[in-house]
Amino acid sequence: MSDITQQRTLSTQIPGPRSAELQQRKLATVSDGVGTGLPVYVERAEGGILRDVDGNQLIDLASGIAVTTVGNRNPRVMEAVRRQVEDFTHTCFMVTPYEEYLQVCEALAELTPGDHAKKSALFNSGAEAVENAVKIARHATGRTAVVAFEHGYHGRTNLTMALTAKNMPYKDGFGPFAPEVYRAPMAYPYRWPTGPKQCADEAFEAFTSTVHAQVGEHNTAAVIIEPIQGEGGFIVPPEGWLRRVSEWCTEHGILLIADEVQSGFCRTGDWFACEHEGVVPDLMTTAKGIAGGMPLAAVTGRAELMDAVHGGGLGGTYGGNPVACAAALASIESMREDDLCARAKEIEAILTARLQTLADKTGVIGDIRGRGAMVAAELVSDLDLKTPAAELTAAVNKACHARGVVTLTCGTYGNVFRFLPPLTISDELLGEAMDVLDEAFAEALG
Known part of the structure; x- marks a missing residue:
């Protein structure tokens, strides 16, 4: 009690x-x-x-x-963690695997948007998930450039700092950063220069023209976007903008990575924020709310993209730790039942x-x-x-x-x-x- x-x-x-x-x-x-x-x-x-x-x-x-x-x-999470700790706390999934990892990946395949075949890889933190999503996108497409947005936040590792827009406190003095990362204007209705009514069309045009002129569509492996930006100020793009970005990416063979680290798992009133407009990303990163306070993260994506990486190309010693996986399964149960x-x-x-x-x-x-x-x-x-x-x-x-x-x-x-x-x-x-x-x-x- x-x-x-x-x-x-x-x-x-x-x-x-x-x-x-x-x-x-x-x-x-x-x-x-x-x-x-x-x-x-x-x-x-x-x-x-x-x-x-x-x-x-x-x-x-x-x-x-x-x-x-x-x-x-949370009672369900506490009981699940207690049971798992009594069984074992670690083996490393890449050495001797365990069912809890599979169960989390199965849940992600069911919960994330889209009815296509999906696979996942589990990690420890949101930044780690983002970094691996970029690795997968580059490997699968054979392209190198990644486009992020103004005001975006994606982590504190070297690559994710390159993706993150804000200098202080995240980037100052830590460069040089990973190359082939480009930044496009964000659809920020409150601060759009000509006003919120023009934001959707003008921001979309600014995005596509930036990629075309500064990067080249054929060089772009992925566009990464927080459906609702987190650290950047909870910026919600105007209705329809994210869907247009998604459709444009598909048209040009560019992968859309939805960074749902902060917005995922019921936080925005949907399981994932991109569901609000029916957007189905090619790859999605999750962490934070997934496991009730235990460190766990994931990249979930189209099966053919996730399988494009050679064996051993993804992983990590603690990624998908069994105790964290047990907590995630209990958290998801609580989200559903409650x-x-x-x-x-x-x-x-x-x-x-x-x-x-x-x-x-x-x-x-x-x-x-x-x-x-x-x-x-x-x-x-x-x-x-x-x-x-x-x-x-x-x-x-x-x-x-x-x-x-x-x-x-x-x-x-x-x-x-x-x-x-x-x-x-x-x-x-x-x-x-x-x-x-x-x-x-x-x-x-x-």
Whole structure:
């Protein structure tokens, strides 16, 4: 039985004395390159609550960056992990395989879009999945160029840093980066120069002309896109744009890679965000929410593409670890049995209504966007000029933290508040978190 009640409790200031003590140990032994957004040290968590070492209970609107989608200490996940640990923890699938790996790949073949034959390969992280998707695309097509988009984020390895758009903190000083990566304009309705109504057509034309002029369609192995961009600011392209990109790729023999690392597994109200427009990618990368907090990632794609790579060309020591696979199967069961796609849409309705009220009251929210439980508010200091309000965003974030709500910011300009609550969070807890957000805005705005 758990002793964590699903309510916010503040026993000390945030962070408390014990967390402050642990933070000093972190500074002494952990690289400064590993940042901490909120130095509160968690000792236990369940559902939508994180309890720290000082006894404070914080409302979790981050889910470990979209990882604990089914909630911390999900009973199905805990039991599956317990059973698997009792059996064995590792053999390396490439040495002596096990059924759990197969079961995850079978589930991915069933769940991912499209009725074609599909195969998967399992890895540890989203960046690893993206890197392997590019390897597969290049090997299968015999082409080398990969096109990514402005504001995109795909990871922190050398190749994925090349794909990622934002310099700080992800790329600065780490180059040179992997070659044959090109960047096209993103369909960003709120900031499209001629306005959101023109965005779909003009952004598509800008994309195709960029590839034609700077890369050459015949040189392009793949186009990689987050159906809803994550770190870049939860940018949702206009309706129809992604489908046009997909059709254009097919026309030119270019593979479409959907990076669903942050948006996948019920987060947006569909199993995968690209399903919203019926887009069927050639390759898809998943991670984060797939395994209830355990490290697991996958590349899933058309069988002929996945089989184009020679034996031994894909893999890794820990990829598809049996404990992580067991957790993934239990997470998927929870998503199905508890209808978390529907729950994501309920959360969307609550968040967007509260954010719209806040926007009307404060006059500093220029755009509210997202789908499901992947919702964001872009803060500006001038609604007409759309001037990014990064300092205000940071101040609101800090005020939320001090009141015991774990929040996240993102965006190329550092001015986007993003909401990624576990899909198991209660309406009451979510409402309380939004009450705190109201208070934080009031404090930051003076």
